[in-house]
Amino acid sequence: MQAWQVHENGEPGEVMRLTEVPPPTPAEGQVLLKVRAANVNFPDALLCRGQYQVRPPLPFTPGVEVCAETEDGRRVLATPALPHGGFAEYTVADAAALLPAPDALDDAEAAALHIGYQTGWFGLHRRARLEAGETLLVHAAAGGVGSAAVQLGKAAGARVIGVVGGPEKAAAARSLGCDVVVDRRSEDVITAVKDATGGHGADVIYDPVGGAAYRQSAKTVAFEGRIVVVGFASGDIPAPALNHALVKNYAILGLHWGLYNTKSPAVVRQCHEQLTELAAQGVVKPLVSERVSLDGAAAAVQRVADGVTTGRVAVVTDDSEKGEAA
Structure with missing residues (x-):
């Protein structure tokens, strides 16, 4: 599969490299996910720079939130288990932390609803x-x-x-x-x-x-x-x-x-239920200003790091969503 990897710390546009790697193997309690959309977050830039509170071992794949598909066909939101981040065709995440993707939102919007x-x-x-x-x-x-x-x-x-x-x-x-x-x-x-x-x-x-x-x-x-x-x-x-x-x-x-994921996971789920309801009512709708294909992920993370983007930038694998703005 294709995945972006960071072999040394630095600016995202300089240290992220698109490579061919085997799909990750889920550890106990984890599931393999096919990535549908990965939202770009500022922490992705901090991960590349080695400045985030979590420092995964090198090499690692950034991408801290995704809308993905389980092996049994469910559409879910997840925070990937680093070092296997979301800027890849497949990722892994803790099974207990998966959240159902809201039906009212497309993949890019759903990925952006999470963190x-x-x-x-x-x-x-x-x-x-x-x-x-x-x-x-x-x-x-x-x-x-x-x-x-x-x-x-x-x-x-x-x-x-x-x-x-x-x-x-x-x-x-x-x-x-x-x-x-x-x-x-x-x-x-x-x-x-x-x-x-x-x-x-x-x-x-x-x-x-x-x-x-x-x-x-x-x-x-x-x-x-x-x-x-x-x-x-x-x-x-x-x-x-x-x-x-x-x-x-x-x-x-x-x-x-x-911290709520470990200290009070039930409240995280309650929050997601409320956000899903607000999305269904049309009260909240993530502002996805740009959708890019997987090969544009490094440039997208760099733009977010530079503070020149508006709303969210999403890396999508569905051709029908690429290049659209919400």
């Missing part, structure tokens, strides 16, 4: 306890993780402010349902958010960026607000001033979604 939307749901509901009528601020609102949070925030009845970089991403954020869009390249984020909230600030802030975005969050969070730290796509891990959190009376909440 990003689960992260958004857990961040907004389990960690921040977002309530209807509150104001939600989402950094990188047109990106893969941010776009999921925007849709889930709107579904929860929140007023959503999206922070983006550039007019193309601003248009995407508006199409996702943002009530207010702030272009950080042409506007002062802190001033714009304070103006949009009448000085109140944002009740919940969803931050997958870190760095300057976090510093903006600390200056725009409301009284009794909650900042949800999801990741550090900027590469800058901030050191928050806890005295500031004390004086302004806000909470800093960390979210590592993967």
